[in-house]
Amino acid sequence: MTNSIKLYGPRMGSSLRTHWVAAELGTPYETVPVDFSKGEHKGEAFLQINPMGQVPALVDGDFNLAESMAICSYMIEKAGSDLGGKTAQQRAKAWQWSLWAALNLYQHLATLASPAWTQQPLASDVETAAKAGAAKYLPVLNAHLGTQRYMAGDSFTVGDINVATVLAYATFAKLDLSSYPNVTKWLAGVTDRPAYANASGAAKA
Numbered sequence: 001m002t003n004s005i006k007l008y009g010p011r012m013g014s015s016l017r018t019h020w021v022a023a024e025l026g027t028p029y030e031t032v033p034v035d036f037s038k039g040e041h042k043g044e045a046f047l048q049i050n051p052m053g054q055v056p057a058l059v060d061g062d063f064n065l066a067e068s069m070a071i072c073s074y075m076i077e078k079a080g081s082d083l084g085g086k087t088a089q090q091r092a093k094a095w096q097w098s099l100w101a102a103l104n105l106y107q108h109l110a111t112l113a114s115p116a117w118t119q120q121p122l123a124s125d126v127e128t129a130a131k132a133g134a135a136k137y138l139p140v141l142n143a144h145l146g147t148q149r150y151m152a153g154d155s156f157t158v159g160d161i162n163v164a165t166v167l168a169y170a171t172f173a174k175l176d177l178s179s180y181p182n183v184t185k186w187l188a189g190v191t192d193r194p195a196y197a198n199a200s201g202a203a204k205a
């Protein structure tokens with residue numbers, strides 16, 4: 001019997017990129033909801049899958065995996081796809097920008113977005129620091145996308161998915177990106193892909 005991949009986590013936040021990659025690949029999978037309001041993510045059963053008590057997580061038979069970017073890489077490799085990049089250099093660039101976004105931009109955009117789900121305003125010093133962080137890194141991204149169409153060159157890769165799903169927090173943060181025209185143009189292009197609509201739940205049935 002073949003195992004079907006199970007993806008735990010919603011079609012937003014860090015989990016969104018796992019659904020997006022699966023949709024790009026056409027990988028069949030089962031979505032397993034994790035109800036945060038019931039504390040399911042910190043329950044014993046889920047902690048067996050991800051001891052961090054965070055989504056997303058993947059289960060493939062007796063194999064468990066956490067960390068959204070690792071899950072994306074696993075699905076790409078399992079599918080034998082070049083979505084990770086067509087050459088060693090393109091794969092490395094896709095990783096470079098994925099890590100860049102996760103380690104630099106993400107923390108600031110996630111902080112600015114957090115009132116959207118906590119319903120609590122940010123302390124003004126926290127908000128100022130996060131805005132300064134975003135303003136430091138967004139020009140770097142804008143300059144990069146002024147030199148090439150996609151994050152890792154002339155073709156779409158998981159690097160675009162990983163960076164675009166970090167940028168998605170800007171929407172929740174109500175952050176105006178119009179002074180970064182290369183970013184907004186690229187973001188509009190990659191989120192216009194059918195797989196994005198499918199993954200984010202925006203696709204019409």
Ligand SMILES: N[C@@H](CCC(=O)N[C@@H](CS)C(=O)NCC(=O)O)C(=O)O
Nearest residue numbers: 013014015053054055056067068069
């Ligand atoms: N680096 C992790 C971050 C995962 C993460 O922060 N997940 C959030 C939802 S977007 C979560 O589960 N939060 C609950 C918690 O930390 O208790 C990844 O990319 O998978």
